[in-house]
Amino acid sequence: MFGAGEQKPRILLVEDEALIRLAVLDALEDCGFEVAIALNAGDALKQIEHADFDLVFTDIQMPGKINGLGLASWLRINRPGLPVFLATGNVGMANTAHEICEKHHRMFTKPYDIVALAKMMGEAIRTRAPGPVFRPSVPELGS
Numbered sequence: 451m452f453g454a455g456e457q458k459p460r461i462l463l464v465e466d467e468a469l470i471r472l473a474v475l476d477a478l479e480d481c482g483f484e485v486a487i488a489l490n491a492g493d494a495l496k497q498i499e500h501a502d503f504d505l506v507f508t509d510i511q512m513p514g515k516i517n518g519l520g521l522a523s524w525l526r527i528n529r530p531g532l533p534v535f536l537a538t539g540n541v542g543m544a545n546t547a548h549e550i551c552e553k554h555h556r557m558f559t560k561p562y563d564i565v566a567l568a569k570m571m572g573e574a575i576r577t578r579a580p581g582p583v584f585r586p587s588v589p590e591l592g593s
Contacts, residue, residue: 458484459575460501464494464508464521474507474564481568490514491521498525503532504575510538533574537562 461483465471471487478485486501488494490512498506506525510518522534539560556570 458482459504459572460484460486461571462486462488462494462497462503462506462508464488464491464506464512464518466490466509466512470509470560477564478568478571481565481572483568483571491516491518494521495524498529504578505533505535505571507535507537507571510536531578533571533578535567535571535574 459482461478463471463474463478463485465474465487466489471489475485475487486497486503488497491508492514494506494508495516497503506521508518508521512518516524518536518538522536525532525534533556535556537560556574
């Protein structure tokens with residue numbers, strides 16, 4: 451997906467379900483992405499505080515004090531321009547998320563086509579507006 455010599459785009463995958471996490475991780479790595487894993491939004495925020503990512507792909511329903519929508523909202527404010535893709539297997543949650551995310555994020559309902567998803571991720575990263583990375587302190591949310 452990305453040319454030889456190009457730096458691999460970094461994706462933060464936030465997914466609590468092991469089988470989904472491993473399948474998506476393998477597929478994204480096969481498509482040429484470097485992938486870091488977070489098991490919940492609290493873990494994701496800790497990683498985001500210490501590393502730069504080109505895109506965040508998060509499940510919506512996860513254990514912890516903040517879910518994927520909360521993570522996406524925090525990123526929209528504190529990392530403007532960082533593409534965020536959200537996924538859910540809950541149809542009711544998908545409808546709510548589509549309304550919330552329409553202008554700021556991309557929403558996918560499980561099961562999704564991982565190849566099409568990877569292509570959309572690559573396009574979102576390529577067309578991302580350059581800009582300074584704002585690094586506020588991350589709130590304590592617990593795991």
